[in-house]
Amino acid sequence: MEKWNELCFILSESVSINASEQIFELKVIQAFEKLGWSHFKKEISVRESIQIGSSNRITPDLIIKSNGANLFVIEVKKLSIDLKNPDHQFQLSSYMRMLRLNFGILIGNEIKIFIDGSLVGTNQFELLETISFKKDNPQGLKFINLFQKETFSQANIEKYIQEKIETIKDNQVIDHLRKEISTSEYCEFLKNKLKDKLLNDYNENIVEKVLEDFKVKIYNSSQIQIEAQHTIYLQSPRNSSENYDGTSKEMELAKIYKKVPVWFNKLDQKNSQILLNYLKLRAQKTPVTFFELEKACERIENFRSSYQAMKTISERNNAKVFDEVGKIISLWEPGKDFVEKEYEKYLQRQNL
Known part of the structure; x- marks a missing residue:
């Protein structure tokens, strides 16, 4: 684990987030020299210009070699760049395809290992693993064992790839079944x-x-x-509230039409804060659970009793705006459109 922690220091702690790509590339070269590959012996080939066909050339950032044969390619991006950008993956995959390599490594603010998607029956290059620069990271130890010169072997790499391919295929089946059983x-x-x-x-x-x-x-x-x-x-x-008779429903809607505009204007009220917290959560993710809303409202005194009144039809409540099924919260359907329109007006006022 010490060698991985040293790599974390070289590739993360010892370099500024604003360092140029050229400076960070030197750090990556240093890291792979720590793994036993020699820049001097041309086991680390830096920006090698390679002829492809009669008129094209490519210049990968780094290629790791053994006895002149290409083992894997490395694309380097500075720490401030988001590696999720598909353009970076495309660039790496182009080098892999042209060099006829099954896998490659993208290094920036983390390490991403990709393989040729044809190995898993797709046309896209597949992400095998993402490794963050955290000390004592078990994934980091696995990375060291796979890619240091001393223990590097095609057999180990192929075994690693096959294990990851099986995981990818299993996840594809799992995703399919999850969607299917929700029908x-x-x-x-x-x-x-x-x-x-x-x-x-x-x-x-x-x-x-x-x-x-x-x-x-x-x-x-x-x-x-x-x-x-x-x-x-x-x-x-x-x-549920859907089965109340028309009179109760109309009375409750009348409360909504009266109370909700006030809630969006008097933000010191508990009902206002609870409704706003719910709508903000809903904008971030759907569905919203009771536990998430309770956490967002942890500073509101007697939250549970106030919330209970906002999901119940009764003579004494302020107005029913919520429905709850299995701890999943939604806006009460009969009043939903009105609440959302009032919320839009509130947001417009806030942006003035």
């Missing part, structure tokens, strides 16, 4: 499974009447940030 067909399948279970104890007429009031929705936990990996929420319209 209405799977929701209906789960509802039918629930029905079969209930039919063991109740007659079909009762079960049909119970389930006709329920909807099944599958949420991805990586989006809603709750504890269970995939959670199924059953929502009964009879217990």
Whole structure:
């Protein structure tokens, strides 16, 4: 791990964020010399001009060689550049393709390892791994073992690539299944499974009447940030605001039309702060969970009781603006458009 920590010092701590690309390139050369590759012996080839075809030439930043044979190519970008820019990946991939190399390394404010996408059945070059310059980083130790001259071997590289390819393929299958099980067909399948279970104890007429009031929705936990990996929420319209009679709904809307404009003008009120915090969170990500809103409102005294009143239809509440299903918060549908229009007016006033 000491050698990786030394690389972190060379490539991160000892160089200014505003250093030029030429200066940082010297640091990268120094780092790979620490890994045993010799610039003097031309194992590190710097800006070599290479003839491609009859009229084209390329000049990669660095090529690591052994006995004159190209092992891998390195594209260097200064620390202040965002490596997520696809142009940098394209430049590296062009060099890899022209040099007929299966993998290459992009180095800037972090290390990115790419492979030829044809190895995983795609036309794009695939990102295998991103390694940050953090001391004692286990990924950094793996990088050292793979790319230092002493332990470098094509067999180890191929094994590493195959392991990463399997991970990429597994993730592709996982992403596909996550999307598939969120479809209405799977929701209906789960509802039918629930029905079969209930039919063991109740007659079909009762079960049909119970389930006709329920909807099944599958949420991805990586989006809603709750504890269970995939959670199924059953929502009964009879217990939701959608099933209140017209009189209650119209009365609640009348409250919204009266109260919400005031909330967007008197920002010292608890209701104002809670609603604004929700709308700001929603602008950053969807959906918003109760726990996220509670954290955003941690300085609001008696937040829970105030929030409870904002999601409930009752004679004494100020106005219902929220719905909550399985800790996921949304704007109450009947009043949603009005709230959003008032919020737009608020934002316009703030920008004046």
